[in-house]
Amino acid sequence: GELLTQSLEDSATQIVICSPAAAKSQWVNEEILTYKRLGRSARIFCLIVDGEPWASDKSGQEEQECFPHALRYEIGDDGELSDIRAEPIAADARLEGDGKVNARLKLISGMLGVGFDALKQREQHRRHQRMLVFTTAAFVGMAITSGLAVTAYLARIEAEEQRNRAQIEAETARQTTQFMVGLFEVSDPSEALGNTITAREILDKGAVRIEGELADQPEIQATLMDTMGTVYKSLGLYPEAVRLVDQSLQKRRELFGDQHPEVAQSLTHLGEVLTLDASYEEAEAHLREALVVRQDLFGESSAEVAETATDLADVLHRQGRYDDARLLILNALAYRRAVSSAPNTKVAESLEDLGLNDYEQGQYEQAVPVLREALKMRRELHGETHPDLAESINNLAWALLDQGELEEAEALYREALTMKRLLLGDQHPELANGINNIGYVLELRGDLAAAETAYRESLAMNRELLGDDHPESAAVMSNLAFVLYAKGETEEAVATLRDVFSIRRRAFGEEHPATASTATSLGFWLVGRGEYEEAESLLIESLAARRKLLGNEHPLTAGTLTVLSNLTAETGRFDEALAYATEAQQILSQNLPDDHWRIAAAKHVQGLALAGSGKYAAAEPLLLASLVGLEQAPIPHLAADSRQRVAEFYTAWGRPEEAAKYQPRE
Secondary structure: HHHHHHHHHEEEEEEEEHHHHEEEHHHHHHHHHHHOOOOOOEEEEEEEEEEOOOHHHOOHHHEEOOOOHHHHHEOOOOOOEEEEEOOEEEEEEOOOOOOOHHHHHHHHHHHHHHOOOOOOOOOOOOOOOOOOOOOOOOOOOOEEEEEOOOHHHHHHHHHHHHHHHHHHHHHHHHHHHHHHHHOOOOHHHOOOOOOOOOOOHHHHHHHHHHHHOOOOHHHHHHHHHHHHHHHHHHOHHHHHHHHHHHHHHHHHHHHHHOOHHHHHHHHHHHHHHHOOOHHHHHHHHHHHHHHHHHHHHHOOHHHHHHHHHHHHHHHHHOOHHHHHHHHHHHHHHHHHHOOOOOOOOHHHHHHHHHHHHHHHHHOOOHHHHHHHHHHHHHHHHHOOOOOHHHHHHHHHHHHHHHOOHHHHHHHHHHHHHHHHHHHHHHOOOHHHHHHHHHHHHHHHHHHHHHHHHHHHHHHHHHHHHHHHHHHHHHHHHHHHHHHHHOOOOOOHHHHHHHHHHHHHHHOOOOHHHHHHHHHHHHHHHHOOOHHHHHHHHHHHHHHHHHHHHHHOOOOHHHHHHHHHHHHHHHOOHHHHHHHHHHHHHHHHHHOOOOOOOHHHHHHHHHHHHHHOOOOHHHHHHHHHHHHHHHHOOOOOOOHHHHHHHHHHHHHHHHOOHHHHHHHHOO
């Protein structure tokens, strides 16, 4: 009636508790329909506690439907439900979904206008950076459909497991929600810095209030510090996030001691944000402590242990410790599959981690199908637009691009970038990453000017959000350096890559895949400039690191061997050059298609080494065969330089007519 309508009009958010009982309730359906008629469909949030979404579409499972009818369809211009399917925004409190803790955080984040990201962000070459939705928002109240407060419901679930803490949990949840809603109560326009208050202003205001107003309620204070720190992390504001989550950890240690679930939660969250801030040693220490605590409290096989093991695998992966990371990933995946055979977000997360980790180890054939499986699962779970779906798309695109599947990779990258702009707005580290990826596609297509523009936009955003010396900034700088080199701006390119090498060496040390990669690239350029002594030092360092980190059979190890073989050929050490090039060719032939340009590059140097030793007849077929593959190389001028070398080869052999065929045309 009028009272219900007025109550809904006064509420800027409606939260629907979704279960089979709610789906059958006429009153729940009417409240949702009334709220949609107010034009507020986008402010309806769902909490799934039982049943299955969209089960009504599946024969024999109709009774398990948890979404009320009014949730499932868009409202038409006539104020009635249409036949157009809606996409409800939902947090899933079930074990196979988000779990109770993440579901609560997602709802609070929804009230903030920030879609909570339960998964982990990854650096540029691992593509595991998850996204949050940020909007400029201010609201005064909220409506909770079906007569239950979300926090009270979650507290009741906790009470069933730990009845002795039920009242504390309920009060903490009540005051947490009350505090978060209170952040948006701006009755006096002068309280806001502008016409509307931004998400960042709300968070800063809340952080000050938490520290000042809740000193006599340390448990609630610690909970809010942890929650707000998580949201700061989502904004890419890592120093602020570290400060709040660390304060939460210290308060929880004082309240509960070291062996407590909330202490383990803070340790895990602190490890996550330190990972994103590239403080890997600190992150690993906190995550290992959290893992031990959770194993003691919950046992080896539990959702909590799987979560922390996944985070620990991430930080080990970033340090290039792929074997250790893989073991943790497999354990988490096995547990998550055992819990539920149905597609779910946790299994998708573990599949992505496994696929990317295998890819870094050169296991291409098994990595790409795993990433495809993860993406298929994400599409089934999330529909058309979702932060986790965008990241899964990004993951597969990266792997395909490196395999030469440019068309499919570009389509996926552009789909992901469109989604990111919609979800993230104009300033976010993950948006910067998406722009960087498009720059790489443009570079491969030969549009160097457009690629440079994209890289510079991405770099400016990363520097503003993360700082000049962050590994993400270095990753984009590296791509920019390669475009500059391709444009012939070699001085700026070399200087930029030197800066990248310095940043990565400081951040990761010498024995890290990113540092080794930069050393190889810089060494390659220095060989072309005739700066052999510095180049050889870099290449030997890179080769040692790659043999240790990746093994002797990895394609990237072969890449360094190829460059080193080129250097030794240039300096007249033909036996060394032949040995390096032959080892590289054998490794690459085991991992890549026969016509891949990297194999051609190794064969080319084999031919040069044989020619340098006077073995022209043996060198000729290798040199000629290599030219076809090198035409496909993404490295600027490599094909042209190789043809020039063949011309020089024939000249040295005394066959000027053959040499003329390979001379550059005027």
